Amino acid sequence: MTSIIEYFSELDFEFVKNSLWLLLTGAIVTLEITLVAVSFGVLIGLFVGMAELSSYRLLRIPAKVYVDIIRGTPLLVQIFIIYFALPNIINMRIEPYIAAVVACSINSGAYVAEIFRSGIQSIDKGQFEAGRSLGLTWSQTMKMIVVPQAFRRTIPQLGNEFIAMLKDSSLVSVIGFEELTRKGQLIIAATYRSFEIWAAVAVIYLVMTLTISRFVSYLEKKYNSKGHR
Amino acid sequence: MIVIKDLHKSYGANEILKGIDLHIKKSEVVVVIGPSGSGKSTLLRCVNYLDVPTSGSITINNETITRKTNINHIRAEVGMVFQHFNLFPHMTVLENITIAPVNVRKMSKEEANAKALELLKRVGLESKADSYPDQLSGGQQQRVAIARALAMEPQVMLFDEPTSALDPEMVNEVLDVMKDLAHSGMTMMCVTHEMGFAKQVASRVLFVDQGKILEDTTPKELFENPKHERTKEFLAKIL
Numbered sequence: 001m002t003s004i005i006e007y008f009s010e011l012d013f014e015f016v017k018n019s020l021w022l023l024l025t026g027a028i029v030t031l032e033i034t035l036v037a038v039s040f041g042v043l044i045g046l047f048v049g050m051a052e053l054s055s056y057r058l059l060r061i062p063a064k065v066y067v068d069i070i071r072g073t074p075l076l077v078q079i080f081i082i083y084f085a086l087p088n089i090i091n092m093r094i095e096p097y098i099a100a101v102v103a104c105s106i107n108s109g110a111y112v113a114e115i116f117r118s119g120i121q122s123i124d125k126g127q128f129e130a131g132r133s134l135g136l137t138w139s140q141t142m143k144m145i146v147v148p149q150a151f152r153r154t155i156p157q158l159g160n161e162f163i164a165m166l167k168d169s170s171l172v173s174v175i176g177f178e179e180l181t182r183k184g185q186l187i188i189a190a191t192y193r194s195f196e197i198w199a200a201v202a203v204i205y206l207v208m209t210l211t212i213s214r215f216v217s218y219l220e221k222k223y224n225s226k227g228h229r
Numbered sequence: 230m231i232v233i234k235d236l237h238k239s240y241g242a243n244e245i246l247k248g249i250d251l252h253i254k255k256s257e258v259v260v261v262i263g264p265s266g267s268g269k270s271t272l273l274r275c276v277n278y279l280d281v282p283t284s285g286s287i288t289i290n291n292e293t294i295t296r297k298t299n300i301n302h303i304r305a306e307v308g309m310v311f312q313h314f315n316l317f318p319h320m321t322v323l324e325n326i327t328i329a330p331v332n333v334r335k336m337s338k339e340e341a342n343a344k345a346l347e348l349l350k351r352v353g354l355e356s357k358a359d360s361y362p363d364q365l366s367g368g369q370q371q372r373v374a375i376a377r378a379l380a381m382e383p384q385v386m387l388f389d390e391p392t393s394a395l396d397p398e399m400v401n402e403v404l405d406v407m408k409d410l411a412h413s414g415m416t417m418m419c420v421t422h423e424m425g426f427a428k429q430v431a432s433r434v435l436f437v438d439q440g441k442i443l444e445d446t447t448p449k450e451l452f453e454n455p456k457h458e459r460t461k462e463f464l465a466k467i468l
Contacts, residue, residue, distance in 0.1 A: 124313075124315070126311055126313055126315040127315060127317065129311070129315065130309075130311065130315035130316075130317070132279065132301075132304065133277055133279060133304055133307075133308075133309040133378075134304065134305070134308075134328070134329035134333065134377070134378070134381060135301045135302070135304040135305030135329055135333040135381060136301070136328070136329060136332060136333060137301055140332055144328060144332070145317055145328075148319050149317075149318065149319055152319065
């Protein structure tokens, strides 16, 4: 007991103040990789999600296999495969930044694909039929009628995916990519102030996730109120 | 205008349409009645290939629809109005009406907008151009849906139970628009339970039961002197 009290009485948050700028630059890198990964994820997810709904096996089956493999394996293992295993095969070193972006994008794509698939399936079939009955092509109907509605409807899940990716991106610290978690590790290696720095790192993550979830709620309200789209 | 020959449609083992032959001439208003599950909606949906027939042929404007037919061309000439309106909720009324003329007919935005406003005037909703569908009543939404279909200047209009989902006090505003349309010479095929409408404007009434056309005659003849037992039964139940 006394040792705990001693420990806490020795806490010195001056260290946090001194390394705050360093941590914040890490936070910006974390935001950046999340934004890039989820953007690619949305792009991949849109096509894979539609492929999953296709009546062509040649599209549907690879899409399902991709989604199953990515969702059924840990992101950490995916990062290792891309950073450590892939270079052996292609005989080329991969930069940590590239490996991190590729791994997170491929990972996000699978989750976003499922979000879009269920979003598109939730749109009333009559919407598609109305588009086609007017003479619009399949892709016009998808692009102008079905996907925009599915997108609006999936804003909450896309927001969750963004937040999940923001937190999971801390895993790329293991390949030396200097985002928020890695910056924390490096500061601790120099200062030995483990509790203060990890607490600060946690608070920074929390501020980011709470801000984003507020923003997503705002978007959700905006797009779901009458007459404002 | 529309020639249907020996049309069959099955869902798995379930045969919905069992050989339909039908010839609709220009400016005819054909009302299709029949019990639910008789195949009347499926028949209508086969005309613009929303449901693909199992066998038989459909010819619209001397063009017989085959696998090679560009179905979007056919659909552009065949307007359709749905039971549940199916307006696009993320677009304004004006956008709902102009989306097809702009993207299918390649009409300019200005021209399409002007035409849309004209059509909205025709259905009595020119003040609602900038509203969203969920701000309108059911009757108003269906009138917009009719304007949307008309914006393509179709040669035929299909109506699939257009008033079935409406509150009773809104049925007439939609029927009035349809009557106007009929009087203007539009070729129409209409599945409905509105017998008053059938009596007033139909050139022919078809009675469909169990996937077949049992009667194909004038409204006067069908309502006053039905030939089939099934028609008599059906009319006795609904009138």
